Amino acid sequence: MRLHWSPRSPYVRKVLVAAYEAGIADRLELERTVVASTQPNLDLLRENPLGKLPTLTLPTGTSIFDSTVIIEYFATFVAPDCTLLPKDPADRLVALQYESLGDGLLDLLLQWLGERKRPRDSQSEALLAANAVKFAHVIDYIDAAVPELLARPFDIGHVTVGCALSYVGFRFPDLRWQEAHPALASWLADFCQRPSVLAVPVIDDQDAPIMPPAPRVGGLSQRSE
Ligand SMILES: N[C@@H](CCC(=O)N[C@@H](CS)C(=O)NCC(=O)O)C(=O)O
Known part of the structure; x- marks a missing residue:
């Protein structure tokens, strides 16, 4: 299986942590692929018409996306005994709800980041303010859910919420939510110590190695993001 990959994509990180x-x-081959919302990657568009990471090319040549579908593929076809997607329907719904919350937080953060990168006088104050309000509500919501997260066996919900929260520290170090939410900060600190999470750092350096036991890194692109 070949995964279109970037070391700074939080959705790719989610898929790799899940793997x-x-x-x-170790069954994944990584292909460094550069994407930008303002500059579609024409090669990737042939496999994924949305031009997004992560995209997984199966041994059959078929490509699948997005992160949710890739993880469904892992849990159904590659590692059916894994517990990432609980088999019990009620448990599974809770896991999917947390996954959706984490994905939604990432969507918000990426939109926010894009707005922040625009020239100051072109930025939408309304959008920046709305993102800040939504972010505060998401943090409060997850903070209130810490007892449930701790009580549940680790699943895709934990993976996604953890990857989203750690992306806040990576791109938004100014958002100091931890002091007011010590239980959630402690949960995230524990998440970040999991071997699967340590193995997949989110980083800007496109050539930095993935720590062992590592997926094979092949076909590094000459392009940079
Ligand atoms: N819902 C998608 C989101 C994927 C996504 O937005 N990926 C970003 C990289 S972190 C991307 O490919 N952006 C390029 C673009 O928007 O054109 C998933 O869960 O995989």
Whole structure:
């Protein structure tokens, strides 16, 4: 399986952490692929018409996306015994709800980042303010959910919420939510110590190595993001 990959994509990180948790990371070959919302990657568009990472090319040549579908593929076809997607329907719904919350937080953060990168006088104050309000509500919501997260066996919900929260520290170090939410900060600190999470750092350096036990890194692109 070949995964279109970037070391700074939080959705790719989610897929790789899930692959480590499922014990199948060594079956992935990584292809460094550069994407930008303002500059579609024409090669990637042939496999994924949305031009987004992560995209997984299966041994059959078929490509699948997005992160949710890729993890469904892992859990159904590659590692059916893994517990990332609980088999019990009620448990599974809770896991999917947390996954959706984490994905939604990432969507918000990426939109926010894009707005922040625009020239100051072109930025939408309304959008920046709305993102700040939504972010505060998401943090409060997850903070209130810490007892449930701790009580549940680790699943895709934990993976996604953890990857989203750690992306805040990576791109938004100014958002100091931890002091007011010590239980959630402590949960995230524990998440960040999991071997699967340590193995997949989110970084700006496109050539930095993935730590062992690592997926194979092949076909590094000459392009840079
Ligand atoms: N819902 C998608 C989101 C993927 C996504 O937005 N990926 C970003 C990289 S972190 C991307 O490819 N952006 C390029 C673009 O928007 O054109 C998933 O879960 O995989």
